[in-house]
Amino acid sequence: LKWMDPEKIAGSVCGVQIGDKFKFRSQLMMVGLHSQPHSGIDYANIEGQNVAISVVDARRYSNESGSSDTLIYSGHGGSGLYGSNVPPEDQKLIRGNMAMKNSMDKKFPVRVMRKVVGFGKDVYVYDGLYIVEKCTQGKSEEGKIVFKFHLKRLPGQPSLHSMMMKW
């Protein structure tokens, strides 16, 4: 989001409420939620360090959501996508993965969008701000390293469920 004020690209977005839904990734771009057309992790250089500012969970990796305020988000790379036909490798702590780690170290808030399926048509829903609590290493089915970023929803935000009931 190079067109945005660099000091305002992180945190909540003016005019966007929890539960707001979008049909296309391009719309997430336009409103300023997520600048990447494909990539799940968006990050920016803040105070000389790349920190993650938003993630999209399109359920293409083996993410997990234990409760409504937690999300275990898989790192990118290593051919971790479902249906990929590239030979699997260990994920590396670069790009978005490194930015997620930096967000964890700095306790930097990260926007979360979730792709919701089964409501007739798929939509991306804004779910609010999370903190990266910890990063663990898992193994893919092929035995390769996969990063698991454990996100925890910041308290004081209306629940996604309650906002989705307004549809």
Place this chain on the structure above:
Amino acid sequence: LKWMDPEKIAGSVCGVQIGDKFKFRSQLMMVGLHSQPHSGIDYANIEGQNVAISVVDARRYSNESGSSDTLIYSGHGGSGLYGSNVPPEDQKLIRGNMAMKNSMDKKFPVRVMRKVVGFGKDVYVYDGLYIVEKCTQGKSEEGKIVFKFHLKRLPGQPSLHSMMMKW
């Protein structure tokens, strides 16, 4: 463009004039010019046969434009794209290539959009209706077969140049 009246997907599009410009391929979709987000050749089953209804010349293949009312449009497949790293093959007369041949046989009008570069930023410009006059076979640098569809602009349309002067 499954949402459009099947009888109206071919030919000129209501509300779109020659010289109209668009920043994104998705916009070509929305106005009904071209239903494919990536593919250069769009086609539809008309009277039991797949005929090409629109092409986008994004200058990613080795197309040629002899004069302002002709266009030699390369077929797809065979890794004919610039910068592709897939092993080259002969192009096959399938999908869009077959549809282009059918349009030629039926003398069916095809919409042409051209990507114009160098006006500050790139834009897709609607250039009007063409007929596929003939199809020849060329060779790629690697010696593989490449289809060349020779398009001729239908007379009676305002020139693209004159309409672009209105910018």
Place this chain on the structure above:
DNA sequence: TAGACGTAGA
């Protein structure tokens, strides 16, 4: 499920 003249940022 695969193919396709995309698109923005690192």
Place this chain on the structure above:
DNA sequence: TCTACGTCTA
């Protein structure tokens, strides 16, 4: 130049 949790149609 390359990566990336896209998107539509066949």
